[in-house]
Amino acid sequence: MKPAIAFMLLCSLLAISSTAEEFDFFYLVQQFYPADQWPGSFCDTWSGCCFPDTGKPAADFGIHGLWPNYVKCHSLHDDEGLAAGEHVGDVNAFFHSTSVGRRHGKNNKKKCWPEYCDDGNAALSPWEIRDLVSSMETSWPTLSCKSSQSIEFWSYEWKKHGTCSNLGKHDYFARALALKAAYNLTAILAAAGIVPSATDTYSLSDVSNAIAKGTGFTANLECNRDADGEDQLFQVYQCVDRDGSQLIDCPVPMPTKCHATHTKQIADSTQGRRSMKLAIAFGLVFPLLAVSSAAERFDFFYFVQQWPGSFCDTWRGCCFPDTGKPAADFGIHGLWPNYAHCHRHGDDDVFSIIGRLLRGRCWPQYCGGDDDGDEGGKLSPWAIRDLVASLQRNWPTLSCKSGDSFRFWSYEWKKHGTCSNLEPHDYFARALALKAAHNLTEILSAAGIVPSATATYSLDSVSDAIAKGIGFKANIECNRDSDGESQLYQVYQCVDKEGKNLMDCPLHMRSKCSDQSQGGRGGWIRSTGVCVVVP
Ligand SMILES: *[C@@H]1O[C@H](CO)[C@@H](O)[C@H](O)[C@H]1NC(C)=O
Numbered sequence: 452m453k454p455a456i457a458f459m460l461l462c463s464l465l466a467i468s469s470t471a472e473e474f475d476f477f478y479l480v481q482q483f484y485p486a487d488q489w490p491g492s493f494c495d496t497w498s499g500c501c502f503p504d505t506g507k508p509a510a511d512f513g514i515h516g517l518w519p520n521y522v523k524c525h526s527l528h529d530d531e532g533l534a535a536g537e538h539v540g541d542v543n544a545f546f547h548s549t550s551v552g553r554r555h556g557k558n559n560k561k562k563c564w565p566e567y568c569d570d571g572n573a574a575l576s577p578w579e580i581r582d583l584v585s586s587m588e589t590s591w592p593t594l595s596c597k598s599s600q601s602i603e604f605w606s607y608e609w610k611k612h613g614t615c616s617n618l619g620k621h622d623y624f625a626r627a628l629a630l631k632a633a634y635n636l637t638a639i640l641a642a643a644g645i646v647p648s649a650t651d652t653y654s655l656s657d658v659s660n661a662i663a664k665g666t667g668f669t670a671n672l673e674c675n676r677d678a679d680g681e682d683q684l685f686q687v688y689q690c691v692d693r694d695g696s697q698l699i700d701c702p703v704p705m706p707t708k709c710h711a712t713h714t715k716q717i718a719d720s721t722q723g724r725r726s727m728k729l730a731i732a733f734g735l736v737f738p739l740l741a742v743s744s745a746a747e748r749f750d751f752f753y754f755v756q757q758w759p760g761s762f763c764d765t766w767r768g769c770c771f772p773d774t775g776k777p778a779a780d781f782g783i784h785g786l787w788p789n790y791a792h793c794h795r796h797g798d799d800d801v802f803s804i805i806g807r808l809l810r811g812r813c814w815p816q817y818c819g820g821d822d823d824g825d826e827g828g829k830l831s832p833w834a835i836r837d838l839v840a841s842l843q844r845n846w847p848t849l850s851c852k853s854g855d856s857f858r859f860w861s862y863e864w865k866k867h868g869t870c871s872n873l874e875p876h877d878y879f880a881r882a883l884a885l886k887a888a889h890n891l892t893e894i895l896s897a898a899g900i901v902p903s904a905t906a907t908y909s910l911d912s913v914s915d916a917i918a919k920g921i922g923f924k925a926n927i928e929c930n931r932d933s934d935g936e937s938q939l940y941q942v943y944q945c946v947d948k949e950g951k952n953l954m955d956c957p958l959h960m961r962s963k964c965s966d967q968s969q970g971g972r973g974g975w976i977r978s979t980g981v982c983v984v985v986p
């Protein structure tokens with residue numbers, strides 16, 4: 452994983468701010484993700500949920516956050532403290548706002564916790580918590596449908612709450628994980644006979660007592676409503692000292708929102724009669740949304756592999772990537788959406804083409820934004836972190852502008868990938884799978900076509916060998932070595948719109964493998980070209 456880390460090093464490692472933030476305690480908030488069945492309480496509401504890109508979370512509680520909190524809310528206009536709990540049940544009190552009693556008052560006159568304390572230190576880089584990531588993926592997964600990447604959830608939590616914690620990023624996340632690990636709420640509840648069920652209900656006091664007994668400290672509870680309007684246990688708020696290391700009894704109560712079923716009354720804090728269930732599934736998990744709803748229209752992909760020797764053996768030369776000299780093997784150039792017919796600029800006329808070289812729109816490009824600097828097409832190393840090692844072997848840069856292959860992949864993603872209707876991870880994973888499925892070097896060598904400074908091969912023999920080896924017709928492109936001789940440069944395999952299955956290429960391309968004299972303008976050379984494969 453070392454190479455992957457190198458990209459992430461680009462992110463800054465700033466220290467936290469030096470002014471200590473005043474607050475009284477932390478809430479460690481855990482959400483209930485129950486049962487083998489899904490969804491849990493988070494998911495079993497009208498809004499549903501989505502799994503993180505790391506897969507379905509375990510049947511367990513998951514961390515929502517570690518939130519600095521005041522014991523007394525502060526009025527924003529004077530310094531008078533307001534006990535955060537005094538006003539439960541008072542219709543106009545801040546506690547009675549839409550959420551859990553942690554909320555600021557509806558009109559924002561009260562501040563009940565600090566937030567967004569340090570904009571300068573708000574960015575969280577995966578690098579800073581790299582040793583915690585696998586544990587966080589298990590214990591702190593996102594269920595948001597906005598993004599399936601848990602790092603975005605953690606970044607938000609850090610920015611909003613962590614920057615007020617007086618802890619460094621690593622400590623902040625490590626302490627939350629340690630607290631969760633020290634008290635297994637699922638096991639504590641199960642020991643008291645409280646287990647996920649679609650039908651059984653439990654009184655709020657039973658749940659409260661089980662947690663107080665199991666952890667040694669009182670906690671606050673919050674319910675939400677399932678899709679049928681039934682109360683269910685949603686979040687447990689354990690209270691933690693200012694170091695983020697020891698549990699304490701919660702200094703203030705919270706409205707639980709665990710009503711008696713279908714009753715809108717907020718009862719007093721004895722909470723005796725109210726009951727809830729621990730949710731299990733009713734099948735409301737939504738699939739992750741596609742990147743964009745307007746699917747880009749194209750007809751097929753060109754999957755382009757290049758022979759590194761030919762790339763390098765031109766007047767321009769080449770440079771090795773930072774990761775060292777690439778293998779004597781084909782490397783990926785790109786996976787390019789392409790039209791079967793070019794579109795003329797400015798009208799919808801189509802005209803057939805020979806290859807990619809004519810003017811007009813023959814393929815879509817920069818679908819996430821324009822050429823320069825647009826955020827829409829930005830590739831995150833995090834999104835492809837598990838593919839980096841394989842990409843470095845199979846998709847190395849040979850550019851002398853930068854030895855960082857990530858810049859090559861970013862460019863390919865921005866120009867072509869954003870038009871693919873695929874997520875970045877799928878886009879790169881499918882290209883790697885296509886390359887792995889057919890080893891072109893091996894296919895050519897089985898036909899006696901091997902790199903040589905002197906031997907030449909007919910274009911036909913190269914074409915035929917590839918068609919036989921992969922089962923489909925591909926296009927071939929030559930370039931000129933530094934002596935002006937044709938050499939096999941790139942192989943264009945054609946792939947369906949899913950980026951999964953090879954197909955016969957619907958278009959022929961100029962191979963440019965000819966001698967000058969044989970390259971009829973506008974035509975394409977099929978059989979007369981001579982290619983030299985350079986080692
Ligand atoms: C907590 O306990 C439950 C039930 O015993 C178990 O399935 C789960 O794996 C435990 N969680 C952790 C993080 O150990």
Ligand SMILES: *[C@@H]1O[C@H](CO)[C@@H](O)[C@H](O)[C@H]1NC(C)=O
Nearest residue numbers: 778779780887890891892893
């Ligand atoms: C492809 O085959 C060649 C020759 O057998 C071998 O050297 C190379 O490692 C193979 N490439 C991959 C990616 O397996």
